[in-house]
Amino acid sequence: MNSTPLNRIEWLSDLVRLEIRLWERVDARLRAEHGLPLAHFWPLYVVGHAPAESLRVGELAAALGLTVGGTSKVVDRIVAAGYLRREPDPTDRRASRLVLTHAGRSCLGAAGATCEAELAAALDAALGPDEQRGMHRLVRRLLGVTGGDAPA
Numbered sequence: 001m002n003s004t005p006l007n008r009i010e011w012l013s014d015l016v017r018l019e020i021r022l023w024e025r026v027d028a029r030l031r032a033e034h035g036l037p038l039a040h041f042w043p044l045y046v047v048g049h050a051p052a053e054s055l056r057v058g059e060l061a062a063a064l065g066l067t068v069g070g071t072s073k074v075v076d077r078i079v080a081a082g083y084l085r086r087e088p089d090p091t092d093r094r095a096s097r098l099v100l101t102h103a104g105r106s107c108l109g110a111a112g113a114t115c116e117a118e119l120a121a122a123l124d125a126a127l128g129p130d131e132q133r134g135m136h137r138l139v140r141r142l143l144g145v146t147g148g149d150a151p152a
Contacts, residue, residue, distance in 0.1 A: 022119070022122060023038060025118060025122055026038050026115055026118045026119065027039075029114055029115075029118045030111055030114060030115065030118075033110075033111075033114050034107060034110060034111045034114065036107060036111050038115075039074060040074065040077065040078050040081070040083070041108075041111050041112075041115060042064060043060055043064065043071070043074060043075060043078060043084070043098075044078065044083055044084070044100065044104055044107065044108045044111070045108065045112065046060055046063045046064060047060065047084065047098050047099065047100055048100050048104075048105065048108045050063075053099060053100060054087070054097040054098060054099045055097060055098050056089065056095055056096070056097055056098070057071055057072050057075055057096075057098065060075070060098060075098060078104075082101055082103045082104070083100065083101055083103055083104030083107055083108075084098050084099065084100060084101065084104055085098075085099055085101050086098060087099055
């Protein structure tokens, strides 16, 4: 049994630094290979994996853990780039839904493979598949209890 006291502040610091390093690494590769920042990849990924492959901005914001205003600004840039489009919401004529364009679907496929490859290069060097799955389960559990609502 380990008698070293648990330093949660240090643990949090390490976790945040890991997130930053992974973000920077994946972002650099996506920008280099696809001209796509990671901040644009995530919304494309979430919309592309949503039921019916469409979401309202508020739903996207909740899934990303961002404000509606911040998400709307990012969406405007992605729409301008031609990867998303707004369509009328069939259940609420005051609202619109975000859907991938053909270019967005194509970009998501290629960028998704790049993202997966870069994460594999970073994670596989230190953790086996079972360890990665175990860490993912733990992170999702922590998200759930901290109000982060881990995605299904």
